[in-house]
Amino acid sequence: MLTLNINGQERQLDVPEDMPILWALRDVAQMTGTKFGCGMAQCGACTVHLDGQPIRSCVTPVAAAVGKKLTTIEQMSNDPVGQAVQSAWQELDVVQCGFCQSGQIMAATALLASNKSPTDADIDVAMSGNICRCGTYPRIRAAIHQAAEKLA
């Protein structure tokens, strides 16, 4: 039994230590907002925050989260930066199929939390680990700039 702090709540999860955080979240904690896309840190669909840093939960064992704060997409509506990102996403009609968007929003939120006015180059660096097959990249870029303006 491991104790994890997920979105500010202590959760006891009966999982092996090497289970990736992704599957502990999805299959055990039953929080399905975080998505499985590739299983090898290639696509970013599984992005969550560990002590505020964006990580790929599909390759990070759950033991690495013990004693740290795990934050998921489900928490973003309660996070000031997350709210700004979400409203920019809605205003610019970013989503298409939507499957990658939890990861995109987690990556964008982590970027804006550490960089209040990211340049296009900053966005390239922060967001290039997150694949979108629908091609929402131009709108994601615009939405990050818009969220940055709102937060300024």
Add this chain to the structure above:
Amino acid sequence: MEIKNISRRTFLKASAFIAGGLVIAFSIPHAKRFMSKSPAGSDAQNFTPNAFLHIGNDDTITVLLAHSEMGQSIWTTLPMLIAEELDVELDRIRIEHAPPAPVYAHTAYGLQITGGSTTTWSEFDRYRQAGAMSRTLLVMAAAQRLGVQPGDCRTENGMVIVGDQRLTYGELADDAAKLEAPGEVPLRDPSQWKIIGKATKRLDSREKIDGSAIFGQDIQFEGLKTAVVARSPYFKGKLKSFDDSAAKQIPGVVKVVEVPTGVAVVADNFWAAKQGRDALKIEWDAGSNAKLDSEQMFADFRQMASGKGAIASAAGVPDSAFNKARKTLTAEYTMPYLAHSPMEPLNCTVKIGKNSCDIWTGTQAPGLEQAAAAAILGMKPEQVNVHTPFLGGGFGRRGNPATDFVSEATHVAKAAGMPVKTIWTREDDVKGGFYRPMNLHQVKIGLDEAGNPLAWQHTCVGQSIMTGTPFEAYMIKDGVDATSVEGVADSPYIKATPHHLVDLHTPKIDVPVLWWRSVGHSQNAFVMESLIDEMAHAAGRDPLEYRRHLLKDHPRHLAALNLAAEKAQWGSKLPAGVFRGLAVHESFGSYVAEVAEVSVVNGEVKIHRVVCAIDCGLVVNPESLAAQMESGIVFGLSAALSGKISLKNGQIEQTNFNNYPVLRMSQMPKVEVYVVPSTDKMGGAGEPATPPIAPAVTNAIFAATGKRIRTLPIADQLA
């Protein structure tokens, strides 16, 4: 059974329609059926209520979608059509995917399927009728109740208003349901439209940005297990033997079962199932495909191309016309297999009951899945309930007539004797077949004195997508699968060439193929628009002027071409090292031109900007049209730059996004979308932006480097 996260919608459905209220359903008017016969099971009446629109006496307004939302925004566009006639605000409408039922059959295809960029135009009348019919009945009910004439009533945001009296649609729903529906009601004149044509934001945005949207992968309920399946690494390979002793030692593994496609490890969660699958020791019989090799296959295609193929289009006498040509150009183009790789790996949840079965899966063809599962279970189709959550991308892969992932998942749940969600890993998805076919084209073109085509001989070699599907009889004529030669045999360039011959060879290979966003156009536009560029160059003419001349009798091609050229300022000076390429192509009834601005430095291509212009006729939602253009361009760029699925020793060489790379943010060009104002016949939006992008980029690469790219992907050619 406690359902933990299955959306409330799914479960309200069963009860809501029985509880009363107004249900509007139609048979298929003017159906232009593509199919030779109904697919198995589609003639059965489904017990699920047939309806496009339901107005509850509690004032809920529910629109049922006969098509699947996989990113293309029909979750918004189809409700817009109903709302336009019904007089309700869009934010009051609840939306659901329809269950499989004959009433939801595609108005052109005759079976329930999402594909071919057809949803908006094929539902344009049917969904407006559903709205108009409801409004008419609600007004009749109000008039009766208030003792006035229908003409005295007006409607506004979900209410019928007579003088100062207001009745909500919900208050009128039960009465309206008792009235006899008129056959057809007049639709509003376009001059009165308030919603159609207005840029409208998506109605599925919120749930897709807060993690609450439910995709197939997210289905969970008490007692549900997860399976990962070990499949043969060889197409049509057979299971010889397996040892599951190590797999069964993995904590959480519940069962290991043999299914027709391989061995399934069933576990409490994905991680255990995946570890269990990896711990299986399996011997496969590779069968006859142990040596399949893409390079050898292209050599075989080349051999086939030297013979005579099935004729797809012919005119004049090309053989002798070549003698009169001033210049002759020959070229061979090759395009690889491509995987769809939707972001959500394939998955399907199956729960088999005594007399029924529930299936949750992101599918583009729920009726085909239903029929397949019913056959496996020995049930009638109506005993199988197919629930369609959001699709995490489709691009054709989730509309497979072979029903591979649903049939397999049904076998897994049946063999395991418990409800199971079968999840494919990304590697399973990349290696699992059902690719865009690999293709080889050999072309000889004779130009006259002015540099215009006089004779054109064009041989295509590629597997047939339509063989074995319900569309076969309609789509394959005289040995020619229309999708193999679409954009070539019907090309305005070739049709206008007085002496031409387009023929097709269709090799039979055990690598399963499937429609991939824009189908045959995905490779054929690359060949055609590259050739036109080659011809313009050979003729010493500007590629834009050359196309304008050849397309002078094709106003919609010209409109898109001219708009893109104007917005891209074709011919104007660009920054040093940046070059333009152009392409225009018609597909799915829409005409798209794209101009790419590209630089090549040390063998690295950078795409700076893409200007896109489309004529698709009337536009219902300009916002989603622009998004689909952006989307189609990105999808085509991924394939053009690096998309390649290849075989060596019978096995697929690619596994995941590390060696099947797709476009990322840092590679993303600026994209500008312009729409030709048009009231012409409506075309599609989901696919037509994909075909022109590869040739627009490779034509720009030619302008930049003098190197003509005739083999995709580009990355292999510039390395």
